[in-house]
Amino acid sequence: MHSSTSPSxxxxxxxxxxxxxxxxxxxxxxxxxQAQPVPTRDVPLKPWxxxxxxxxxxxxxxxxxxxxxxxxxxxxRAGDIDDSPQAWAEARRxxxxxxxxxxxxxxxxxxxxxxxxxxxxxxxxVQVAHVGTDARALLEHFANxxxxxxxxxxGMADTMYFGMPVIGLGGTAIxxxxxxxxxxxxxxxxxxxxxxxxxxxxDSDYRLSIMLPKLDxxxxxxxxxxxxxxxxxSEDFPGRQFFMWDQIERNAYLRGHARHAWDGFKGPDIxxxxxxxxxxxxxxxxxxxxxxxxxVIFVRPPSAPQLRVNEQKRIPRALxxxxxxxxxxxxxxxxxxxxxxxxxxxxxWSHLSRRCAxxxxxxxxxxxxxxxxxxxxxxxxxPPLSRADCVPQTIASR
Amino acid sequence: xxxxxxxxxVFFGLVMALxxxxxxxxxxxxxxxxxxxxxxxxxxxxxxxILLWISTVVDWWAAQWMVRAKAERTRKLWMLTSVVVNLxxxxxxxxxxxxxxxxxxxxxxxxxxxxxPGWDIILPVGISFxxxxxxxxxxxxxxxxxxPAGSFLNYALFVTFFPHLVAGPIMRPTxxxxxxxxxxxxxxxxxxxxxxxxxLGLFQKVVLADGFLAxxxxxxxxxxxxxxxxxxxxxxxxxxxxxxFCDFAGYSTSAIGVALCLGFxxxxxxxxxxxxxxxxxxxxxxxxxxxSWLRDYLYIPLGGNRHGQARCYAALMGTMLLGGLWxxxxxxxxxxxxxxxxxxxxxxxxxxxxxxxxxxxxALIxxxxxxFLLVNVTWVFFRAKTFAGAGxxxxxxxxxxxxxxxxxxxxxxxxAMVIVSAILGTHLTMRNTTLEAVIExxxxxxxxxxxxxxxxxxxxxxxxxSAFIYFAF
Numbered sequence: 001m002h003s004s005t006s007p008s009x010x011x012x013x014x015x016x017x018x019x020x021x022x023x024x025x026x027x028x029x030x031x032x033x034q035a036q037p038v039p040t041r042d043v044p045l046k047p048w049x050x051x052x053x054x055x056x057x058x059x060x061x062x063x064x065x066x067x068x069x070x071x072x073x074x075x076x077r078a079g080d081i082d083d084s085p086q087a088w089a090e091a092r093r094x095x096x097x098x099x100x101x102x103x104x105x106x107x108x109x110x111x112x113x114x115x116x117x118x119x120x121x122x123x124x125x126v127q128v129a130h131v132g133t134d135a136r137a138l139l140e141h142f143a144n145x146x147x148x149x150x151x152x153x154x155g156m157a158d159t160m161y162f163g164m165p166v167i168g169l170g171g172t173a174i175x176x177x178x179x180x181x182x183x184x185x186x187x188x189x190x191x192x193x194x195x196x197x198x199x200x201x202x203d204s205d206y207r208l209s210i211m212l213p214k215l216d217x218x219x220x221x222x223x224x225x226x227x228x229x230x231x232x233x234s235e236d237f238p239g240r241q242f243f244m245w246d247q248i249e250r251n252a253y254l255r256g257h258a259r260h261a262w263d264g265f266k267g268p269d270i271x272x273x274x275x276x277x278x279x280x281x282x283x284x285x286x287x288x289x290x291x292x293x294x295x296v297i298f299v300r301p302p303s304a305p306q307l308r309v310n311e312q313k314r315i316p317r318a319l320x321x322x323x324x325x326x327x328x329x330x331x332x333x334x335x336x337x338x339x340x341x342x343x344x345x346x347x348x349w350s351h352l353s354r355r356c357a358x359x360x361x362x363x364x365x366x367x368x369x370x371x372x373x374x375x376x377x378x379x380x381x382x383p384p385l386s387r388a389d390c391v392p393q394t395i396a397s398r
Numbered sequence: 399x400x401x402x403x404x405x406x407x408v409f410f411g412l413v414m415a416l417x418x419x420x421x422x423x424x425x426x427x428x429x430x431x432x433x434x435x436x437x438x439x440x441x442x443x444x445x446x447x448i449l450l451w452i453s454t455v456v457d458w459w460a461a462q463w464m465v466r467a468k469a470e471r472t473r474k475l476w477m478l479t480s481v482v483v484n485l486x487x488x489x490x491x492x493x494x495x496x497x498x499x500x501x502x503x504x505x506x507x508x509x510x511x512x513x514x515p516g517w518d519i520i521l522p523v524g525i526s527f528x529x530x531x532x533x534x535x536x537x538x539x540x541x542x543x544x545x546p547a548g549s550f551l552n553y554a555l556f557v558t559f560f561p562h563l564v565a566g567p568i569m570r571p572t573x574x575x576x577x578x579x580x581x582x583x584x585x586x587x588x589x590x591x592x593x594x595x596x597x598l599g600l601f602q603k604v605v606l607a608d609g610f611l612a613x614x615x616x617x618x619x620x621x622x623x624x625x626x627x628x629x630x631x632x633x634x635x636x637x638x639x640x641x642x643f644c645d646f647a648g649y650s651t652s653a654i655g656v657a658l659c660l661g662f663x664x665x666x667x668x669x670x671x672x673x674x675x676x677x678x679x680x681x682x683x684x685x686x687x688x689x690s691w692l693r694d695y696l697y698i699p700l701g702g703n704r705h706g707q708a709r710c711y712a713a714l715m716g717t718m719l720l721g722g723l724w725x726x727x728x729x730x731x732x733x734x735x736x737x738x739x740x741x742x743x744x745x746x747x748x749x750x751x752x753x754x755x756x757x758x759x760x761a762l763i764x765x766x767x768x769x770f771l772l773v774n775v776t777w778v779f780f781r782a783k784t785f786a787g788a789g790x791x792x793x794x795x796x797x798x799x800x801x802x803x804x805x806x807x808x809x810x811x812x813x814a815m816v817i818v819s820a821i822l823g824t825h826l827t828m829r830n831t832t833l834e835a836v837i838e839x840x841x842x843x844x845x846x847x848x849x850x851x852x853x854x855x856x857x858x859x860x861x862x863x864s865a866f867i868y869f870a871f
Contacts, residue, residue, distance in 0.1 A: 216809025
């Protein structure tokens with residue numbers, strides 16, 4: 001191929017050992033209005049093989065030390081595979097034709113034990129709930145999806161469902177759904193999961209850029225410092241099975257921080273007019289799912305009295321939950337109405353402990369099968385669980 | 399697929415293994431590279447590979463027929479065919495919705511209510527980049543700057559070669575096609591240096607841009623109605639200057655490193671741009687392959703500086719406005735380009751007015767800082783999604799916000815400013831040299847330590863696999 005480069009430039013094509021003097025390292029900016037020649041890439045004269053070997057060994061050592069620190073000092077475990085936008089997209093796709101799917105915020109995400117659900121009904125629900133979200137956005141996403149004809153369980157924390165000022169992270173997940181469902185994203189997800197089965201340090205809550213800013217303990221007034229953010233509280237397993245991280249139960253500092261981060265779920269009272277709008281939109285979403293042959297059942301998992309008092313103040317049950325079920329003509333299961341789900345262990349006041357999640361799941365699934373003909377209790381279903389199955393004896397005996 | 403993904407690491411390992419396998423001929427290796435490049439692109443959205451094929455085939459034949467044509471008019475016709483097909487696809491996918499929105503707005507202002515049908519078009523990744531790359535092929539042939547490629551395989555591989563396919567550097571056929579004509583294999587030194595460049599690029603993207611700078615930018619630019627004060631507005635905008643550089647230069651550095659590992663040379667796309675003194679200098683250092691493309695195929699054909707002052711200023715403004723629009727289908731990008739056009743015009747006028755002026759060292763540093771400052775003003779329009787958003791930040795930067803709210807925590811603010819200062823300092827001190835020259839002067843032990851630190855930081859940052867900003871362009 002011909003080009004109009006000068007002979008001196010033509011001599012410097014391709015790659016070259018040794019750094020070029022700056023004046024000779026030309027770019028297209030130096031050659032206006034002509035065909036650009038093959039660029040020159042100069043390789044600095046260095047013992048690159050030895051440097052590369054040293055870097056490989058150094059990184060291997062540092063990574064091994066980091067992994068040891070993650071396991072020994074931070075309490076992280078290999079096999080805790082982390083959640084991600086891609087994992088949510090994968091679950092959302094799987095829910096298209098699923099008989100049972102779960103949407104909602106982090107409470108239904110932590111408080112549903114999928115294995116228990118499956119052992120009792122023979123059906124494993126597809127978990128599509130998302131942390132930090134208004135569950136209504138996810139409900140509407142399913143309402144707009146003609147492929148879904150199954151049973152949708154909508155879990156909710158009242159203040160987030162009725163009064164969240166923005167849709168939250170679930171909205172972002174929906175917005176990026178198509179992007180995160182692409183082959184490149186999904187293959188990345190599979191490789192990432194495979195690696196996380198062996199490496200504990202690969203946890204998004206312990207990234208460098210998450211840990212470093214936490215040194216700021218509120219240095220600037222009027223701004224929430226990164227220290228105040230929610231830290232790691234869950235362990236995540238295949239199928240987006242979230243459970244409360246056992247460190248929250250065992251480590252008083254981490255538990256105290258998690259409680260502090262919720263700030264008591266304080267906030268302004270939710271006006272009736274706002275709740276009415278939410279109920280109307282929910283009713284429309286339920287109607288559309290039913291029109292296609294699907295169904296919706298709402299579930300309200302428990303919260304500790306320290307949060308419940310503020311939740312009840314901001315949106316009383318009679319104003320929110322009760323009117324939602326009437327307005328949407330839907331059935332619902334409230335933790336308050338399940339005798340077996342009372343006084344369970346809620347370490348950081350918002351999500352159940354891992355063992356108590358199984359008890360709550362057991363309780364709400366037994367009620368669920370009474371409310372819908374879509375699920376049946378298996379003949380060989382395990383016997384019912386009770387509070388004593390998850391609450392340590394010292395506490396249970398009180 | 400993106401460089402900062404685990405998928406790419408596996409993909410790259412396989413490509414390297416195939417490229418260096420002794421049992422493949424050079425012809426077969428090129429076919430392997432082309433298949434790999436299609437897979438690289440299809441990993442986003444497989445159907446869009448068809449657009450690549452259309453662009454490749456149309457431009458190949460347009461150039462072939464251009465050479466065979468005897469009449470100048472026929473040559474022109476084939477050139478125009480290539481331009482219309484390429485810009486037509488770009489226009490439809492990238493600007494269709496934008497044009498329709500503007501049409502509806504104008505019609506509405508004239509009292510005509512028009513409800514267009516739903517326009518739900520997905521932008522094919524990197525369409526702006528490969529459109530410009532393939533266009534340069536037919537335009538160079540038309541302008542008789544180069545002959546058509548001798549082999550369809552070499553030409554098709556030039557279009558699809560994965561290191562530059564989706565976000566540049568925008569390569570010209572004369573830069574890459576000759577490299578496919580003879581077998582190329584990198585020597586061990588080139589491979590190690592390529593891997594070092596890949597590490598540097600990933601560090602810029604994963605750790606600096608995504609990890610530490612993006613959250614600071616988002617705290618102000620995505621503040622949902624909260625009004626930033628002077629400190630927050632400036633910090634967020636400076637952080638964005640760092641983010642956009644680390645994001646884009648990070649991609650280019652990674653691309654150059656990846657190509658080098660395969661034995662191919664790619665051109666520089668950035669040359670310490672924040673060390674620029676003046677705006678013509680800035681554009682010789684920032685996104686060099688785009689600015690030179692616009693200069694060669696737009697500014698010069700529009701008249702350049704050879705037809706008097708007025709025509710020159712008009713060509714400058716026209717080029718920069720279109721350059722702005724190239725970045726995205728939004729008027730904010732046009733204003734960004736327009737501001738750069740104004741800066742370039744003002745600089746041109748000042749240079750003519752003060753012809754004999756030679757700045758001393760202090761003046762040079764002052765002018766470089768002034769350039770950086772004014773570039774930051776343009777970044778506001780680049781980052782803000784709306785004029786209202788840009789107005790909010792600019793009002794904050796001017797210290798005229800009536801009730802400003804603190805938006806950035808002090809810790810992240812300090813980290814961001816340390817990073818931006820380091821970038822600025824590096825650019826100012828290295829503006830007259832190259833990375834390679836500095837590396838050559840650095841003791842090997844220090845080099846190994848720095849490389850180890852960068853790679854370890856990339857590993858423990860983990861990354862979220864977020865796409866590069868320029869993929870959207």
